[in-house]
Amino acid sequence: METEVLHRIIKSGALRVGITGTQPPLNMKNKSGEMIGLDVELGQALAEAMKLELVLVESPFSNLLTGLEAGQFDMVISSMTITPARNARVAFAGPYLISGSSLLTRSELAKTLLTQASLNSPERSWAALEGSTGEALILEAFPLAKFVGIEDQEAAVAGIAHGEIDGLVADLPFVQFQIVRNPELELATLASPFTTEPLGIALPPNSPLFSNLVQNYLNTLEYTGQLIQMKARWLNAGEWLSEMP
Incomplete structure (x- = not known):
């Protein structure tokens, strides 16, 4: 059943997020080997809102969508652009950042x-x-x-x-x-990016309740200004630079 995705995640007590850990400043590892970045903080905020434990599952970028489809993680937050081809395979919430x-x-x-x-x-x-x-x-x-x-x-x-x-x-x-x-x-770099791209949170296909919940929480983070604060913290050269190896 489609509704089983959200129920399964809640029952498990954990939110498994697929991520590369190699895309700074959105996701990377500090000197201690801890994963940090905008994607990580966003995942933590979503997990806390759902009262779940955040579990980061590292994966090469090229394997993220197949891993999501195979159920290896519950969502992907890893600097992933929303495209028609990807959206034909999985659902997306967002965008949480406009990049290029x-x-x-x-x-x-x-x-x-x-x-x-x-x-x-x-x-x-x-x-x-x-x-x-x-x-x-x-x-x-x-x-x-x-x-x-x-x-x-x-x-x-x-x-x-x-x-x-x-x-x-x-x-x-x-x-x-x-x-x-x-x-x-x-x-x-060149004077301007080649493209303008919306980055989103990839979610399992056929999971309307889970997708709706994630989008609602993402909207809340946007409306309350928390998402803006996260972006300012990670997209501007901040104190976290000293944590990098």
Whole structure:
């Protein structure tokens, strides 16, 4: 029965949230190995509202939707864009943040990327998380460039610094975070993101009661200003930067 999803979650006493843990500042691990970030705080707020224990289940980004469909977790909060293709597979609550796919690259290279042709060149290599909207953008907009599928965005940043790849297409908050965090790498982005994307909470298909409850709680966090405070805390370079390894 469709109604069993919410009843099962309440009965279990836990809210299992699928998350990568590698998408700062939305989700990442601090020096102590503790998961922190906007996605984590949002998950905690939802769990507390439902009087449930928050259980974070780490997974590669490319496995998040299949894991949700298989029942490995109850929802996904991991910088995931709401798209028609994804929404055809699972439900979404939100959006809780408006972001966009942006390019992270070396400063000297960014100065030369002024045209579509300069981005869509066989000489260029662009990386993105496998299964992400960044991957879809590269394959569609820059088919002549080399696409490099990755599971770890942090490793891709090192690849940019070492000249192994030319750039990474990722969510704007991640790109901005890396530029601030690594001034010695002389990283940069373009004048504006490639896209505007709504980030949402992925939920099991055929779970109308659970989806309705999550959306209502999300609306409450928005209306009371709590969600705005969360965004300000994590999207601006704050005290949490000192907690990063």
